[in-house]
Amino acid sequence: MMISVTFTASQNGIIRHKNTIPWENFNELRCDEFTRASCSRLLVLGRHSFEALKIKLECDLLVLSTTKTTSEGSIHFAASLAEAMEIGRAGGYQEMVISGGRQLLIEAMLLADVIYKSTILVEPMGNVYAPTIPTNFQLIWVRNYKGNPSHSYQTYTLDPYTKSKLSSTGLLKL
Numbered sequence: 001m002m003i004s005v006t007f008t009a010s011q012n013g014i015i016r017h018k019n020t021i022p023w024e025n026f027n028e029l030r031c032d033e034f035t036r037a038s039c040s041r042l043l044v045l046g047r048h049s050f051e052a053l054k055i056k057l058e059c060d061l062l063v064l065s066t067t068k069t070t071s072e073g074s075i076h077f078a079a080s081l082a083e084a085m086e087i088g089r090a091g092g093y094q095e096m097v098i099s100g101g102r103q104l105l106i107e108a109m110l111l112a113d114v115i116y117k118s119t120i121l122v123e124p125m126g127n128v129y130a131p132t133i134p135t136n137f138q139l140i141w142v143r144n145y146k147g148n149p150s151h152s153y154q155t156y157t158l159d160p161y162t163k164s165k166l167s168s169t170g171l172l173k174l
């Protein structure tokens, strides 16, 4: 199972301001691809990020929490990243995609094979900055989109040969 990390930052490196994301929604193609129902991808979020979601996701979702353990409908919980990985492997997923908050992104980057970053070309005020991408990752794929706001996607991997395995939006092809 491949482990990937995804986050979206503004041009000045902000990932959130207090409890909000300080930019308007835009057509996030990569986000759509992660959150569409797929039997091969498991999305992992911290509990606060899950509670802040404004839309119902179709994809398989696992929420990290030390305080919630009992499944609620189709939402399942894991008490650590190690437990999440066990669940992902046992479920036969090809890719586990981990998103924020900041501490979780930092922890997950130590285990990841791939980092998917989206950059929104705005410079908002914010109080939480994106973590630094570890220097052992290489930027292997970039795509810029004009829009309102303009944005760009970057894919970083440990293995430069992964480039041939990426889809048109820079995600691993499953």
Ligand SMILES: NC(=O)c1ccc[n+]([C@@H]2O[C@H](COP(=O)([O-])OP(=O)(O)OC[C@H]3O[C@@H](n4cnc5c(N)ncnc54)[C@H](OP(=O)(O)O)[C@@H]3O)[C@@H](O)[C@H]2O)c1
Pocket (backbone or CB within 6 Å): 006, 007, 008, 009, 014, 015, 016, 018, 019, 020, 021, 045, 046, 047, 048, 049, 050, 052, 064, 065, 066, 067, 068, 078, 079, 080, 081, 099, 100, 101, 102, 103, 104, 107
């Ligand atoms: N810009 C972006 O790309 C992006 C991405 C994701 C989220 N966000 C924003 O970030 C905000 C939430 O961030 P946050 O810093 O509050 O963090 P968070 O990681 O979403 O939530 C923190 C909580 O998740 C659980 N958790 C996190 N890591 C864990 C681990 N390794 N093992 C077990 N439980 C773990 C704990 O829950 P318990 O207290 O239940 O133990 C912890 O209190 C939201 O506003 C969201 O919109 C932005």
